[in-house]
Structure formats: C-alpha cells, structure tokens
Amino acid sequence: MTFVLTFILFRSYVLGHLLTAFELYEEKRVRFQTQTLLQVARRLLGKIGDLGQLLRGVMAEARELAKAERCSLFLLDKDTGELVSKVFDGNAVTQRKSSREIRISGHQGIAGHVAQTGKLLNIHNAYQHPLFYKGIDEQTGFKTRNILCFPICDEERVIGVAQLCNKIDGFHFDKCDEETATAFSVYCGISIMHSMVHKRVQKAEARYKLSQELLLFHMKVPDIDVRNCLNSTYLHSAEEKFPTFDTFEFCPRDVDEHSSIYLCIKMFKDLDFIALFKIPEEKLARFLLLVQKGYRNTPYHNWFHAFSVAHFSYVCMKNLRLMERGIITKLQGLSFLISCLCHDLDHRGFNNSYMTQSGSQLARLYSSEGSINERHHLSQAICILNDPGSKILDSLSTEQFMESIDYLRELILATDLANHFRIFKQLKTLNPENIVDNQRMLLSLLMTCCDLNDQIKMWTTVHSVAELVYTEFFAQGDLERQMGLNPNLMMDRKKACIPALQIEFLDTVVTPTFEIFVQIFPEKSDFLQTISINREHWVEVKEKETTKNGSSC
CATH class of the missing domain: 3.30.450.40 (GAF domain)
Incomplete structure (x- = not known):
C-alpha cells in the first residue's frame, strides 16, 4: 500500500517536474545549437x-x-x-x-x-x-x-x-x-x-578583362596583307632567299618578319596539309597573320620563337618522314604544326610562378588548374581558330575537329616543363619499336624538343638566344624585387652567372631530352654532338669570366 502511494505521488509531482526540467534543458540546448550554428554560418560566409x-x-x-x-x-x-x-x-x-x-x-x-x-x-x-x-x-x-x-x-x-x-x-x-x-x-x-x-563569376570577369586586353592590344588583319601573303611572286622569292629552309641545319631566326609568313605557308604546302584538309589559302594566310599579331614584343617569347619552334616540327615531319612511315597520322601532324605556331600566344614575358605571386588576371583564371601561361596560350589559339576569317579546320568532320583540338590542348600544355618532367620516366621508355603505340607520348616529347630547338643550332645562335632569354628573366627578377620578393637565381641579374646556368640547363634539361629523341631517331645523333660542342663553348665563357672577375662565376 505504501509503495502504491509513493508511486502515485512520484507520478503526480516528481515526474512532472522531471519532464518540465527535461523540456527546459532541451529548449536551452536547441537555442544554444541554433545560436552556435548562426555564428558558424556568419564565419563561413x-x-x-x-x-x-x-x-x-x-x-x-x-x-x-x-x-x-x-x-x-x-x-x-x-x-x-x-x-x-x-x-x-x-x-x-x-x-x-x-x-x-x-x-x-x-x-x-x-x-x-x-x-x-x-x-x-x-x-x-x-x-x-x-x-x-x-x-x-x-x-x-x-x-x-x-x-x-x-x-x-x-x-x-x-x-x-x-x-x-x-x-x-x-x-x-x-x-x-x-x-x-x-x-x-x-x-x-x-x-x-x-x-x-x-x-x-570571378572567372567570367577575368576572361572579360583578358578579352578586352587582347582586343586593345591586337588589331584586325587588313585584307591587303592577306592578299600579299598569297602573292606567288613573294612566296617564290622567300623560297629562293632561303634554299636550305627544309633542313635541320637552317636557322629560322635569320628569317625576317614578312618572309616568315610566306615560309609558314610553305610548311603547310610541303606537308600536304592544304590539299588534304581542304584549307582555304586565304583563311590560312589570315590565320598566320593573326597568330603573328598575337605575340607580344617580348625579348624571347615572341613570334620569332614561335616560328623557330614551328620550323623544327616541319623539318622533323619532312626529314624523318613521320607521317609517311605511319609514326604519326596526318591529323596529328596538322595539330602538331598548329600547336607549335600557337604555343606561346600572348606570352607576357613572365613565368607561371610570377603570374601567381603577382595576383595577375591569368592566375585568377587558371591557377587552380596549373600551367597558367600554357592554358592562356591554348585559349588564345582556340579564339583565333574560331574566328570566321581564320577557321582553317572548317573542312574537318566533327570527330576530326574534336580530335585536333584535343591534340592542340595536350601539345600546348606539354610545353610547360613541369609537365615534361612529370612524365619523363615514361618518355625514357620510348624506342623505335613502341612509338606507334605511344603516339601521344611521342608528340609530347617532340613538342618539348621543338621548344628547345635553339640549343641544337650553331654557337652564334645559342649565344644570342641566351641573351634574349636572360633579358626577359632579369626584367621579371627586377619586378619581383620591387614586390619585396627574392628572385630565383636565374632571374636575379645581380647574382646570375649565365654560363653556369646554361651549362646546368644543358645538363639537366636539354641533353636528357634529346637523348630520348636520338634513342628513337638514331640518325640524328649529331644533335647530341652539337649540344656537347655548345656546352664546351659555355665552359670557355665561364672560365674567361672567372679569370676576368677574379672569382668563380
């Protein structure tokens, strides 16, 4: 009886208080949780x-x-x-x-x-x-x-x-x-x-600003310039002026600005791209002139560098008979040549690191994807290829067009040495027996070799190109110092020893890359001999500077 009374009292009075206390606790907990979440939301926003x-x-x-x-x-x-x-x-x-x-x-x-x-x-x-x-x-x-x-x-x-x-x-x-x-x-x-x-929205704004920059910086190609490019007299004159143009020994940097366009048309003709892909010559001429105008007047990354890179791809395809031997397809060859011409479009003379550190519009647009400069070059190339007056790929089927653009993307991005070193071990496995099964990897290697082709030329070319490169590098270093940054050694005009840096560049980048090239195409072993000779010249320059300055360069 006592137990029953106690239970009734508990249920009537104590349980009620407990439930009220629990509801109060739950209300406080929910209120605290809500306040906390609102504070969190404010911090996240x-x-x-x-x-x-x-x-x-x-x-x-x-x-x-x-x-x-x-x-x-x-x-x-x-x-x-x-x-x-x-x-x-x-x-x-x-x-x-x-x-x-x-x-x-x-x-x-x-x-x-x-x-x-x-x-x-x-x-x-x-x-x-x-x-x-x-x-x-x-x-x-x-x-x-x-x-x-x-x-x-x-x-x-x-x-x-x-x-x-x-x-x-x-x-x-x-x-x-x-x-x-x-x-x-x-x-x-x-x-x-x-x-x-x-x-x-930020990317869209950045793209808009870049487009505005491009429109302000470049002009439309006058029709008279296009017609002049198609003048057969001028074309034959350029061919006669440079009779060894189709050889590896030829130095494309000796070509003047106007002749370079005629010789680019010759590349497309010699490789049978105009006939095979039904490229209207007027559109080709306009395309080449737009690409030429798309390069800024930087010391090194300018039209003459692009022309030199394209020339090396041309002589590779012609002299090594890459398409005739089935090593690459005609469509790959066309994409390869276009990539070389466009690979540094609108280069501002600064590397990817500077673009990021300076907070440039390009960095805002591409930094999350990497290869900032290269992605911009690709974007500009596609803009020109989509211009109604320069659509040289118009006759391709949809599948061919998409494939060509895919190669264009891969090959332009391959010019970022960071990408080259990332796949370097795979590149070393290439040989004459497996290159047809590894065409994309081979094209990536060829693109890097084209970009480095100045280093297999005669010493006078190598030396003059180095001056252009370091003029550009030092200009970047000066700006980095103004920003309160410590420039990389090769960008620092006060500390850089050009001969020592060039020797290191040859040893770590150029020679290993061309060793793979020669491994695939042993008939071009003379490339390695030329690189070795140029290295000896840099050693001599380094020794002279050391003697002149009285200390190690």
Whole structure:
C-alpha cells in the first residue's frame, strides 16, 4: 500500500517536474545549437570568396561542433563521379606536409555510400563496419575508431560528404551530434554553392578583362596583307632567299618578319596539309597573320620563337618522314604544326610562378588548374581558330575537329616543363619499336624538343638566344624585387652567372631530352654532338669570366 502511494505521488509531482526540467534543458540546448550554428554560418560566409579557405573553415567548424579529432571533406566531381578532397583534414600541420588531393570512387566506402544515398551514417566501430575503407588510414597513418558521416547538398543534389572521425569526449557520436551535423550540412551546402558561383563569376570577369586586353592590344588583319601573303611572286622569292629552309641545319631566326609568313605557308604546302584538309589559302594566310599579331614584343617569347619552334616540327615531319612511315597520322601532324605556331600566344614575358605571386588576371583564371601561361596560350589559339576569317579546320568532320583540338590542348600544355618532367620516366621508355603505340607520348616529347630547338643550332645562335632569354628573366627578377620578393637565381641579374646556368640547363634539361629523341631517331645523333660542342663553348665563357672577375662565376 505504501509503495502504491509513493508511486502515485512520484507520478503526480516528481515526474512532472522531471519532464518540465527535461523540456527546459532541451529548449536551452536547441537555442544554444541554433545560436552556435548562426555564428558558424556568419564565419563561413566571410570565407565565401576563397573556396579552399571555405572548405578548411567548414572542416574546422564541424570538428569543433561535434568534438571530433578530425574532419574530412569530399566534394563530388561531376565529370568522374569521384569524391575529391584537396584539403584532407582540418589539421594545419598535415596540410602543410601534404597538399596533394585524395580521390576515391563515388561508390566506395562510407563516404561513397552517403554520397549515393544522401543519408547520414553514425558508425560506432569503424573497422567492424563492412563499408569502412581502410585505404585512407593506410595513406595518412591515422587510426579511425568511430565515424559520423553526413551528406552536403545544394538545392538539387548531393555535392559532397563530410566525415567526422573519433569522438573526443565520449565513446562515439550520439543523437545530438547527428542533429547538429544535419543542421550544419544545410549551412555547408549553401556556403559551398555560393562560393562556387562566386568563383565562376570571378572567372567570367577575368576572361572579360583578358578579352578586352587582347582586343586593345591586337588589331584586325587588313585584307591587303592577306592578299600579299598569297602573292606567288613573294612566296617564290622567300623560297629562293632561303634554299636550305627544309633542313635541320637552317636557322629560322635569320628569317625576317614578312618572309616568315610566306615560309609558314610553305610548311603547310610541303606537308600536304592544304590539299588534304581542304584549307582555304586565304583563311590560312589570315590565320598566320593573326597568330603573328598575337605575340607580344617580348625579348624571347615572341613570334620569332614561335616560328623557330614551328620550323623544327616541319623539318622533323619532312626529314624523318613521320607521317609517311605511319609514326604519326596526318591529323596529328596538322595539330602538331598548329600547336607549335600557337604555343606561346600572348606570352607576357613572365613565368607561371610570377603570374601567381603577382595576383595577375591569368592566375585568377587558371591557377587552380596549373600551367597558367600554357592554358592562356591554348585559349588564345582556340579564339583565333574560331574566328570566321581564320577557321582553317572548317573542312574537318566533327570527330576530326574534336580530335585536333584535343591534340592542340595536350601539345600546348606539354610545353610547360613541369609537365615534361612529370612524365619523363615514361618518355625514357620510348624506342623505335613502341612509338606507334605511344603516339601521344611521342608528340609530347617532340613538342618539348621543338621548344628547345635553339640549343641544337650553331654557337652564334645559342649565344644570342641566351641573351634574349636572360633579358626577359632579369626584367621579371627586377619586378619581383620591387614586390619585396627574392628572385630565383636565374632571374636575379645581380647574382646570375649565365654560363653556369646554361651549362646546368644543358645538363639537366636539354641533353636528357634529346637523348630520348636520338634513342628513337638514331640518325640524328649529331644533335647530341652539337649540344656537347655548345656546352664546351659555355665552359670557355665561364672560365674567361672567372679569370676576368677574379672569382668563380
């Protein structure tokens, strides 16, 4: 009887107070969570102009909200279906040690499952869960105990996944953490979506400004200039003036500006591209004149460099009979020659590093993709090829056109030496037996050799080209010093020893590259002999400067 009375009293009075207290606690918790999330949202919106900074902010906030050891954030790549993370965790030290991106299948592991289903997963024991992918732990050395993984969505679909690992002040993530994560994901999705839109707007603005620069800097090609290019008398005169034009020994830098256009037309004719691809000669002439105008008057990266690079591709195709022997196709040959002509279009005389450090419009447009200058050159080439008066690829089928543009992209990007060194080990495997099966790799090598072709010419050419190169380098170094930066040694006119730098350049870049070329085409072993002779000349110059200055250059 006493027990019953006690229970009735408890239910009537104590239980009521307990429920009221619990409701009050829940109300305070929800209010605190809401206030916290609003503060988080305000901080995230402050980072909306920089996607990388925003993503790091998202991870730091999520980690703090849920009291987790680590947070990983993956965005869904629409093109590949992969989950991609460039900033893998919120730990700043780890980020400094490794900035490489991590990619996993959009169907793989816990993150993949959440991306596919759009539903949160709370896993108390990671290694016992069938979806857990150990590969990430193996790559990072991190030991995962428990996981709270939730989707990040925009207005239509899942755009990414956040993964919290290892609860700090508890055994595992609880229901409260799940609620916080669900609410937080809404703010994440809004912030990331707006950041991406902001980035697209920035790119559009940068493209517009670049287009304006291009329009202001370059003029339209007058019709009279086009007609003059097609004058057979002028063409024959140029051919007679340079009878050894189709040999490797010829120095294209000896050609004047006007003759260079006629000789470019000769390249297209000799290689049978005009007849085979039904290129209207008027459009070809206008294309060449536009490309010529597309080069700025920089000391080295100018039209004469482009003409020299194109000439080397021409003599390679003609003298090594690359197309006749089936080593490359005619379409590849056409794309190769066009790439050489266009590979440095609108070069401003500054390297990719300077473009990034100076915060240039080009860097804003292309820095996330790498090869800033090269991507700009490609963009300008495609603009000229799309000009109604210079559409030299108009007669190609849709498939041929797309293939040609694809080669154009690959070959122009191949002129970034960073890309060349990235595939250098693969290039070393090329030989006469396997080049037909590795045409893209071969073309990449040939493009680099074309870009370096000055180094296999006579000493007078090599020496004069070096002067042009360092005039451009030192101008950049002077600007970097004005910006408060320390120029690279080769850019610093006060410290650079040109002969020593050229010897190093020959040893580390030119000789190894042409050794592969000669490995494929042994009949051109004389290239290596010429490089060796030029190296000896630089050694002599270095010794003279050392004697003259009384100290080692």
